[in-house]
Amino acid sequence: MPSPARTIRLWAALVAASAVLGVGLKLAQFPAALLLGPMIAAIVFGVRGAALRMPKPAFQAAQAMIGCMVAHAVTAEITRTLIDDGPLILLVVGVTVIAGALVGLVLTRLRVLPGTTAAWGSSPGGAAAMVAMAEEYGSDPRLVAFMQYVRVAAVVLSASVVARLLTDGGASGPPPTAAEEATVLPVLVTLAVAALGAGLARALHLPAWALVGPMLLGAGLHATGIASITLPLPMLELAYATIGWYVGLRFTRETLRATLHALPGILVATLAVILLCALWAFGLTHLLAIDFLTAFLATSPGGLDSVAIIAVGSRVDVSFVLAVQTLRLFVVLITGPLLAKWIARAVPPEAA
Known part of the structure; x- marks a missing residue:
């Protein structure tokens, strides 16, 4: 572990590199630039052996902020979309889950990855449960x-x-109304909604409770006018960066060294799932009156928080994207382990 002084220097350097990349991507008009820049910087720092870690509570707090942002952006439209397009949304979710399962089965049978690793690693979501x-x-x-x-x-x-x-x-940040009139009282109310929503979701053992709880509770309160969801822009930008750092810093030199021989297989599996989902998104544009970007984000194989940031910062049907992504998260966490077990049992012993 690095000394406290070195840790401070490394964090300062990471923050500076993240700011440069984030601002550069924002000037280039990339959606989610303030998520993408910190994530790229963190990947570089992690692989180069910086040995930094984003604390899990900070990541969960960032997810809660994103949940509140989503609640403000979509309000009750997610529920309406689920009711109106329920069967088709289930079909969209099913295709994404099946695409991940097929890729896992093929890679496991071809022994691209050792054992049954591909069966668990190719699941489009639910990373913690899969691990x-x-x-x-x-x-x-x-x-x-x-x-x-x-x-x-x-x-x-x-x-x-x-x-x-x-x-x-297109804008690369949250919708302007999410950060308007961020006076003290509405912000405190929003933080209370985030804490209460996360606590209730955790008590109910909901998946991704830190994100889903504030999103559902906030949407209900905001839609009915009981509470106004308002967050200062700097707080949202910090949440974006925190999620980017948390994901990026997982790519350490030690992990990369241990898995380097399997990296081609991992990339093949990842790109195959994304490509299959993209093809399905193209087909979806012929079944529904939606644009390709909306379909692409809706079918993207996770995760919900990062896709939400990109969707809200783009000109898409946010309610449809998040309705599909939220339902997919629940379906993956229920069916993912079952599919992985089935793949593991379906593969001959010599291939496992």
Whole structure:
């Protein structure tokens, strides 16, 4: 572990590098620039052996802030969208989950990755649950975790690039109304909603409770006018950066060294899932009156927090994207372990 003085210097350097990259990407009009810049900087620092870690409580607090931002942006429209387009949304979610399962099955049978690692690592979401279950069934949890976070990083990068290419000077930050009139009382109310929503969701054992709880509670209160969800722009930007640092710093030199031999297979699996989802998104534009970017973000294989940031900062149907992504999160956490177990049992012993 680095000394306290060196840790401070490393964090200062990481913050500076993140600011430069974030501002540069924002000037280039990339959506989620203040998430993407810190994530890229953190990946570089992590792989170069900086040995920095973003505390889990800070990451959970950032997720709660994103949940409040989403609540302000979509209000009750997610529920309306789920009711109006429920069967089609289930189909969209099902295709994404099946795409991940097929890629995992093929890679496991081809022995691209050791054992049944691909079965757990190719699941489009639920990273923590997949890592925990993988070790129990004989897979290397480090490789599964690395594969999951490579997927998250690849989704953020690809979604940001696609959003940049398909929008003309779209905003890269939260909607302006989310940061308007950020006086003390509304901010305190919003923070209370975030804390209460996260606490209730955790008590109910909901998946991604730190994000989902504030999002659902905040949307209900904001839509009915009981509470006004308001966050200062600097607080949202800090939440963006925190999520970027948390994901990026997972890419350490030690983990990379342990998984370097499997990196080609991990990249193949990740790109295959993203490509399959993109093809399905293209087909979806012929079934619904939605644009390709909306369909692409809706079908992107996780994670919910980063896709929410990109969606809110782009000109898309935010309610549809987040309705699909929220439902997918629940479906993946329920079916992911079951599918991974099925793949593990379906593969002959000599291939596992």
